Amino acid sequence: MTFEDFYFDYGLMDGLDAMGFNKPTPIQALAIPVILEHKDLIACAQTGTGKTAAYVLPILNKIAESDHSHLNTLILAPTRELAMQIDQQVEGFSYYVQVSSIPIYGGGDGATWDQQKRALKQGADIIIATPGRLISQLASGDIDFSHLQHLVLDEADRMLDMGFYDDIVKIISYLPKDRQTLLFSATMPPKIRTLAAKILYKPEEISIAISKPAAGILQQAYLTYDAQKIPLLGEIFKAQAFQSVIIFAGTKEKVKSLQFELKKIGLKAKSFHSDLEQKEREELMNEFRSRKVQVLIGTDILSRGIDVDGIDLVVNFDVPPDPEDYVHRIGRTARAESKGTAITFINEKDQRRFHAIEALIERTIDKLPLPEALGTGPLYEPSKRLEKPHFRKGPSNRSNGIGRSGQFHKK
Numbered sequence: 390m391t392f393e394d395f396y397f398d399y400g401l402m403d404g405l406d407a408m409g410f411n412k413p414t415p416i417q418a419l420a421i422p423v424i425l426e427h428k429d430l431i432a433c434a435q436t437g438t439g440k441t442a443a444y445v446l447p448i449l450n451k452i453a454e455s456d457h458s459h460l461n462t463l464i465l466a467p468t469r470e471l472a473m474q475i476d477q478q479v480e481g482f483s484y485y486v487q488v489s490s491i492p493i494y495g496g497g498d499g500a501t502w503d504q505q506k507r508a509l510k511q512g513a514d515i516i517i518a519t520p521g522r523l524i525s526q527l528a529s530g531d532i533d534f535s536h537l538q539h540l541v542l543d544e545a546d547r548m549l550d551m552g553f554y555d556d557i558v559k560i561i562s563y564l565p566k567d568r569q570t571l572l573f574s575a576t577m578p579p580k581i582r583t584l585a586a587k588i589l590y591k592p593e594e595i596s597i598a599i600s601k602p603a604a605g606i607l608q609q610a611y612l613t614y615d616a617q618k619i620p621l622l623g624e625i626f627k628a629q630a631f632q633s634v635i636i637f638a639g640t641k642e643k644v645k646s647l648q649f650e651l652k653k654i655g656l657k658a659k660s661f662h663s664d665l666e667q668k669e670r671e672e673l674m675n676e677f678r679s680r681k682v683q684v685l686i687g688t689d690i691l692s693r694g695i696d697v698d699g700i701d702l703v704v705n706f707d708v709p710p711d712p713e714d715y716v717h718r719i720g721r722t723a724r725a726e727s728k729g730t731a732i733t734f735i736n737e738k739d740q741r742r743f744h745a746i747e748a749l750i751e752r753t754i755d756k757l758p759l760p761e762a763l764g765t766g767p768l769y770e771p772s773k774r775l776e777k778p779h780f781r782k783g784p785s786n787r788s789n790g791i792g793r794s795g796q797f798h799k800k
Contacts, residue, residue, distance in 0.1 A: 473671075
């Protein structure tokens with residue numbers, strides 16, 4: 390199957406050709422015909438499968454073939470990074486068709502608010518918005534939803550995890566009932582089913598490899614004490630010349646500190662976190678895309694908020710608390726059927742979490758030996774309960790633990 394099989398508008402096909410799109414991914418092949426038939430849809434697909442294009446392309450085709458003098462589509466996304474990413478894809482695909490879009494998200498200054506407000510007054514075919522900022526703009530009364538044809542909820546599970554359920558319901562109360570609603574989610578917990586039952590009409594359902602990492606990802610892990618993690622990163626980068634890397638850490642504070650630690654060992658690393666201004670975030674992402682920044686460090690906000698081609702390594706400096714977040718994190722590499730590597734550092738406290746990840750993805754991930762220079766790490770004993778430390782007087786007789794050791798093998 391190729392995109393020509395969908396009989397898209399000629400201008401849209403020119404945009405696909407210019408962007409090098411020829412063969413649809415599985416989620417696109419299944420979702421596009423359903424959307425073109427104007428049916429409601431629940432689509433469950435892992436990150437990196439091309440789900441944004443799966444709904445953007447058929448919607449753009451409908452707009453291109455209609456009288457689009459009114460707001461046609463509302464796309465809701467959980468973060469401003471994802472909203473910006475979707476807007477960029479809309480701009481790319483619609484380069485040869487007359488379709489306009491407006492991204493609406495928070496985090497900017499007063500000038501950004503005013504700019505968004507003016508854009509809403511002028512109108513557009515597509516609005517891509519975060520729920521919180523759209524609620525604020527709705528209070529101004531400058532958005533006319535009376536002709537809306539499509540509502541898309543992207544990363545719906547993430548939006549509910551972030552507490553946007555009430556905002557979503559409120560936004561939907563402004564929309565016409567006669568519309569097409571598309572819900573895309575990486576997971577399908579009961580709360581998503583409840584929301585879907587409330588807002589969709591006889592939806593079709595599609596599921597693609599739920600909670601399974603892409604086949605092109607080489608997954609590896611190291612059993613390591615916290616003090617060994619930075620030296621281990623240095624050894625990994627010595628063994629192989631990775632060009633574009635994302636490192637995930639558990640907290641914003643650790644993200645900031647890692648930037649300085651990695652610079653000490655000669656890595657061009659920058660941190661991505663919520664304290665940065667929106668302009669700083671955009672500049673940082675542009676530097677990362679253009680390879681001016683080799684290593685980007687962030688929390689789980691990066692796992693669903695960016696779309697950068699060619700990321701060849703993802704490192705979980707800390708094991709994520711939610712197994713699903715592991716799938717989203719490592720999904721930043723090996724996108725669109727490419728190849729990539731994902732490495733996770735497992736300290737003694739995170740072993741149960743990692744065991745839960747292995748249970749979710751239904752496979753055992755290789756635990757590589759630490760480089761000989763780093764000594765031994767902890768044994769992998771995920772079923773063992775960690776004992777509380779005992780404090781006693783007298784000299785300490787603590788052991789560093791017995792674990793694996795060995796050579797670091799270059800690929």
